[in-house]
Amino acid sequence: MYYIMLTARISSVFKKITYAALRSGRNPEEIKLIAVTKSQPIDKIIESVDLGLRVFGENKVQEAKQKIEKLNEFNFNIKWHMIGHLQSNKVKEAVRLFEIIHSVDSDKLAILIDKEASKIKKIQRALIQVKLSEEETKYGINEDAVEEILELSKKLKYLQIEGLMTIPPYFVTPEDTRPYFRKLRQIKEELSQKGYPLQELSMGMSNDFEVAIEEGSTMVRIGTAIFGPRIN
Numbered sequence: 001m002y003y004i005m006l007t008a009r010i011s012s013v014f015k016k017i018t019y020a021a022l023r024s025g026r027n028p029e030e031i032k033l034i035a036v037t038k039s040q041p042i043d044k045i046i047e048s049v050d051l052g053l054r055v056f057g058e059n060k061v062q063e064a065k066q067k068i069e070k071l072n073e074f075n076f077n078i079k080w081h082m083i084g085h086l087q088s089n090k091v092k093e094a095v096r097l098f099e100i101i102h103s104v105d106s107d108k109l110a111i112l113i114d115k116e117a118s119k120i121k122k123i124q125r126a127l128i129q130v131k132l133s134e135e136e137t138k139y140g141i142n143e144d145a146v147e148e149i150l151e152l153s154k155k156l157k158y159l160q161i162e163g164l165m166t167i168p169p170y171f172v173t174p175e176d177t178r179p180y181f182r183k184l185r186q187i188k189e190e191l192s193q194k195g196y197p198l199q200e201l202s203m204g205m206s207n208d209f210e211v212a213i214e215e216g217s218t219m220v221r222i223g224t225a226i227f228g229p230r231i232n
């Protein structure tokens, strides 16, 4: 029964991604789906791999590590993204587990990631998490501090910043998130014009990913719309 629901949800999400891209004049292939598996059990993740999903997001290093180790036994060709706040004492583990870290939110963290990545000679791909509202989101840096991290990261050989990420406040009406997504794209475009090589915009979750795609998202992070409610 779950498998059938999962099939329907995944195809519905892909359809919505495709239509949102097409109605805003974009190529649907520019948008990567990151299936957010936090609080979801291993067997559901395996079923979703069977149904074609290949990129997964987790927000806690410890939980991710357990899942990744289990799934490694199957030799699936899958990738993991770190989408939650990264604590200093988890950086070493994180650079071993994740293809992309979406949540660089301080100079200190950037330096630490570079240091740990250098030890294993890995170029760690990452995004800067930007905080665009005062109230709701706890993590992320203010807009005016983004360039400082980009400037610093020029000197960090093993940290490769590829774009920006944001988590807007939750709104019942998805349309209300549009100004936040538009703002993140503007910040990215301004910095690109200054010569920083930013390609990715990680924005959009279950409730608002279509709006995010219309505003230029290249990575949507979707949990409940694929797996159903999280069990805690």
Ligand SMILES: *Cc1c(COP(=O)(O)O)cnc(C)c1O
Pocket: 036, 038, 059, 083, 084, 167, 205, 206, 207, 221, 222, 223, 224, 225
């Ligand atoms: C949980 C989470 C998501 C997915 O949220 P859904 O509303 O379930 O799609 C996306 N991004 C981050 C950073 C998250 O923590």
